[in-house]
Amino acid sequence: MRWLAVxxxxxxxxxxxxxCADSTPLAVSISRRGERILRCNPAxxxxxxxxxxxVGAARALCxxxxxxxxxxxxxxxxxxxxxxxxxxxxxxxxLAPPRALLLEVAGSLGLFGGxxxxxxxxxxxxxxxxxxxxxxLAPAPLGALVLARQGWSPGEGLWPLVxxxxxxxxxxxxxxxxxxxxxxxxxxxxxxxxxxxxxxLLRLPRQGLRERLGPKRMDWLERLLGESxxxxxxxxxxxxxxxxxxxxxxxxxxxxxxxxxRRLLLELAGFLMGRRAGACxxxxxxxxxxxxxxxFSLGAARPQWDPDLWLGLLRERLGxxxxxxxxxxxxxxxxxxxxxxxxxxxxxxxLFPRLAGTGRAPxxxxxxxxxxxxxxxxxxxLALVADHRPERAWRWCEPGESGTGIPxxxxxxxxxPEPQPLEERExxxxxxxxxxxxxxxxxxxxGWWDDGEVARDYFLATTPQGERLWVYQELKGPRAxxxxxxxx
Amino acid sequence: MLLVDPPWHPFAPALAARGLLxxxxxxxxxxxxxxxxxxQGLRSGACAAVLLWGGRWDSAALRRLQLAAETxxxxxxxxxxxxxARNPSxxxxxxxxxxxxxxxGAGYRVEVIKQRGGRPGAxxxxxxxxxxxxxxxxxxxxxxxxxxxxxRSG
Numbered sequence: 324m325r326w327l328a329v330x331x332x333x334x335x336x337x338x339x340x341x342x343c344a345d346s347t348p349l350a351v352s353i354s355r356r357g358e359r360i361l362r363c364n365p366a367x368x369x370x371x372x373x374x375x376x377x378v379g380a381a382r383a384l385c386x387x388x389x390x391x392x393x394x395x396x397x398x399x400x401x402x403x404x405x406x407x408x409x410x411x412x413x414x415x416x417x418l419a420p421p422r423a424l425l426l427e428v429a430g431s432l433g434l435f436g437g438x439x440x441x442x443x444x445x446x447x448x449x450x451x452x453x454x455x456x457x458x459x460l461a462p463a464p465l466g467a468l469v470l471a472r473q474g475w476s477p478g479e480g481l482w483p484l485v486x487x488x489x490x491x492x493x494x495x496x497x498x499x500x501x502x503x504x505x506x507x508x509x510x511x512x513x514x515x516x517x518x519x520x521x522x523x524l525l526r527l528p529r530q531g532l533r534e535r536l537g538p539k540r541m542d543w544l545e546r547l548l549g550e551s552x553x554x555x556x557x558x559x560x561x562x563x564x565x566x567x568x569x570x571x572x573x574x575x576x577x578x579x580x581x582x583x584x585r586r587l588l589l590e591l592a593g594f595l596m597g598r599r600a601g602a603c604x605x606x607x608x609x610x611x612x613x614x615x616x617x618x619f620s621l622g623a624a625r626p627q628w629d630p631d632l633w634l635g636l637l638r639e640r641l642g643x644x645x646x647x648x649x650x651x652x653x654x655x656x657x658x659x660x661x662x663x664x665x666x667x668x669x670x671x672x673x674l675f676p677r678l679a680g681t682g683r684a685p686x687x688x689x690x691x692x693x694x695x696x697x698x699x700x701x702x703x704x705l706a707l708v709a710d711h712r713p714e715r716a717w718r719w720c721e722p723g724e725s726g727t728g729i730p731x732x733x734x735x736x737x738x739x740p741e742p743q744p745l746e747e748r749e750x751x752x753x754x755x756x757x758x759x760x761x762x763x764x765x766x767x768x769x770g771w772w773d774d775g776e777v778a779r780d781y782f783l784a785t786t787p788q789g790e791r792l793w794v795y796q797e798l799k800g801p802r803a804x805x806x807x808x809x810x811x
Numbered sequence: 812m813l814l815v816d817p818p819w820h821p822f823a824p825a826l827a828a829r830g831l832l833x834x835x836x837x838x839x840x841x842x843x844x845x846x847x848x849x850x851q852g853l854r855s856g857a858c859a860a861v862l863l864w865g866g867r868w869d870s871a872a873l874r875r876l877q878l879a880a881e882t883x884x885x886x887x888x889x890x891x892x893x894x895x896a897r898n899p900s901x902x903x904x905x906x907x908x909x910x911x912x913x914x915x916g917a918g919y920r921v922e923v924i925k926q927r928g929g930r931p932g933a934x935x936x937x938x939x940x941x942x943x944x945x946x947x948x949x950x951x952x953x954x955x956x957x958x959x960x961x962x963r964s965g
Contacts, residue, residue: 689855693839693848701840705823705833717823722837730827737819789918790910808822811910811919 327426327442328467329409329449330457331402334422336362337454338397339569348385349571352378353393361393389571395421397569404566406558408452408590410597412445417464417555423471425464425555442482448593453586461485463549466495473502488549495547496522503547509536564594564602564657573649577641580609580650584641585634587655592630600660601626605633610652617647622699623691624722626661632688639696690722711769712777713738713807733765735793735808742805745794752794752804756787760794768798783810813852814838815863816845846872853879853887860886874901896924 331337335351348367352358358378370385378390398421406424409416412435415427428441435441438460449456459470459482470483485491498521500513512535518524524532525548533541546553566587574580584607595601603626609617621636693702706720707728716728717738745752752758760782768778778798785791793808812835814821827833841848845866852858853876861880868876868891880887889902896907905924922934 689851689857690837692851693837693841696844697839697841697848703838705821705826705836705838707823707827707833713822713824717820723834725834726823728824728827731824732828734822734825734828736822736825736829737817738822739819786910788910809819 324427324462325429325460326464326467327428327445327460328471329424330471331422331454332457333362333455334398334401335393336364338394338401339391339571348388350381350388350390351393352390404590407560407597408593410560411593416558418558419468423468438484452589459483461491462488463491463546464553464555465547466491466549469502470494473498492548496525500524560597564591566590566655568653570651573651575649577644577646580641580653581638583653584637588630588633591657592628595628598660600662601628602657602660604659606656608654609650611648612651614648621695636691636695639692711767712775715775735810737809739807742807745804745806747804754786758784758786758794760784812836813858813861815841815848816865818864850875850879853883853885856883858885860888862888864890877901
C-alpha cells in the first residue's frame with residue numbers, strides 16, 4: 324500500500340478566495356472566544372494578520388482586509404469535489420476531513436512514472452485548481468497525513484516520499500511530539516516525562532506506553548507506523564458533477580469569468596477522467612445576488628472531457644453573453660455523463676495537455692467551437708428529402724446526418740430562400756433583360772395532400788449575359804413568374 | 812467542407828448529384844464572425860476546404876486566412892466582388908470569373924489574375940453544362956444580377 328496524503332491547510336480560505344487576486348488581503352474568521360481569524364492569505368499575513376488574532380485587531384493591522392465567515396459546508400463540498408477530481412489518478416480515494424484526502428496509489432505508480440513524477444503531477448493539478456496543498460507519500464495513511472501536515476518542503480518535487488515502514492519510522496521519529504496531533508492532556512503528560520520528539524516516544528517499552536496512553540491511542544500509534552492495517556472507506560463519486568465558485572468580489576465583465584470558470588473545468592476534467600467518461604452538455608449558472616440567475620449551456624457533438632476544449636467553447640460563449648448584473652457566484656452542473664471508450668490507459672496523461680506534445684490531427688471539436696460562438700442554429704448540415712417540391716427536397720439537419728432523397732443533376736446549385744417575383748415583359752420573364760426560357764419545361768404539380776400544394780412550370784432560363792437561372796410560372800391565379808434558383 | 816455565409820441556400824439535390832457527400836458538408840451563418848469561422852475551419856485540419864462569401868477584407872485579414880489554410884493543409888475559397896480584383900491579395904491563386912461570354916452560348920470566362928509561379932493574364936473559356944465541376948464557378952453575386960465575379964484564394 325502506498326498512500327499519497329493531500330493536506331489542504333488553506334482550504335477555509337481557498338473555498339472562498341477562488342478567483343480572487345492574491346493581492347487582496349483576505350481572511351476567514353471563526354467564533355471561538357469572540358470572532359477570531361482562522362486563516363488568512365499571504366497579502367493579509369504581510370500586514371501582520373495571523374490565525375488566532377481577534378478580528379478587530381486584524382482590521383486595525385490591515386485596513387483593506389476582507390473578513391469572511393468560516394464555511395465548513397463549503398469546505399466539505401470542495402473536499403468531495405477534489406476527491407472526485409483525484410479519481411483521475413487512482414480509483415481508491417478516501418476523504419480525511421476536514422482538510423485532507425488520501426489516495427492509495429500503489430497501482431498508479433507505474434502509469435505515472437514513479438512516485439516522484441506522480442506526486443509532482445498531483446501537486447501541479449491542485450495548484451492549477453487554485454489550491455496550495457501539502458503532500459507526502461508513505462506506506463501508511465496516518466503516517467502520510469502527519470508528514471504532509473508538516474509541509475517541510477514547500478518546493479515541488481521535494482515532497483516527502485517514504486518507501487517503507489522503517490523509513491517512515493525514522494521520518495516520523497525526527498518530528499516534534501506536537502506534530503502528532505495528540506490531545507492537550509496527552510501531550511502535557513508526555514512532555515512531563517521529558518519526551519520531546521516522536522523518536523523519544525517510540526523508544527519507550529510498548530507495554531508501559533499502552534498503560535499510559537490507553538489501548539485506543541496505542542492502536543492509533545501502530546496504524547501511524549504502518550504496523551497494523553488501517554482500512555479506509557473509499558470515496559464514491561456522485562452521479563453528477565456540481566461545481567460552485569463563490570467570487571469574493573463582484574465580476575462585471577463576462578470575459579473576466581473565464582479564469583474562475585477554468586478551475587471548475589479542470590475539476591470537472593478530473594471527475595470525468597476518474598470515470599473514464601465525457602460530457603456532451605455543460606450547464607452553467609451565473610448568480611447575481613438578488614436577481615434571477617443567468618443560465619447558459621455549452622454543447623459538444625461527442626462526449627468530451629478535455630478542459631482546454633471546453634474552455635475554448637466557454638470563451639466564445641462568454642464573448643457574446645450580456646450580463647444583466649455583476650456576478651457573485653458561478654455554478655457548473657453536468658448530469659449527463661457518457662462513458663468513453665478510451666482504449667488503453669495511455670490516454671490518462673492527456674489530462675495534462677500542456678505536458679503532452681501537440682499534433683495536428685483533425686479536430687472534431689471544430690463544430691462545437693463554431694456553435695459556441697455563432698449559436699447552434701447557425702451551424703447546420705444539409706440533407707436530402709424525398710419530395711418533388713424543390714423547397715421540400717432538402718432540409719437543414721445536424722451536421723453529419725443523412726437524408727433520404729434523390730440527387731438531381733438537373734437542379735440548380737443554389738435555391739433562393741424565397742422565390743423572387745419577376746417582372747413580365749412581352750409575355751416573358753424579365754431580369755435585366757428578357758430571359759431565354761429554352762425549349763424544356765418541367766411541370767411540378769404536387770403536394771395537394773399536405774397544404775403545400777404547388778402547380779408550376781419550371782424553366783432553365785438564360786439572361787442576356789449568359790447567367791443560368793431556374794425560374795417558374797405559377798399555373799394558377801395570375802400565372803406570375805418567379806426566380807427560384809441559380810445554377811452557377 | 813465548410814461553407815461560410817453562402818449567398819443563397821446550397822441546394823442539396825444538386826450538390827449530391829455532383830458527388831458531394833452531404834454528411835460531410837457544414838453550412839455556417841457567421842456574419843461579422845465570418846473570417847473567424849473560416850479560420851477555425853481551416854486551422855482545425857478537419858476541413859478539406861472552406862468556402863466563404865462576402866465580408867470586408869483587408870490585407871491583414873487575407874494573410875490570416877492564407878496562413879490558416881497553410882496551417883491546416885486546407886483549401887480556402889474566398890468569393891468576392893470583382894471590384895476586389897484591383898486590390899492586392901496574398902492569395903496564391905486569384906481568378907476572375909465572368910458569366911456567359913464564351914463563344915455565343917452559356918459558359919464562363921475565367922481570367923487568372925495571379926498564380927504562384929506562373930504568369931497572370933491567362934484566359935480560359937468553360938462551357939456550361941450541368942455536369943461541370945462544382946467549383947467550376949461559384950459566384951459572389953448579390954441581387955441584382957450584374958456582372959458576377961469571384962476571386963479565389965487557396
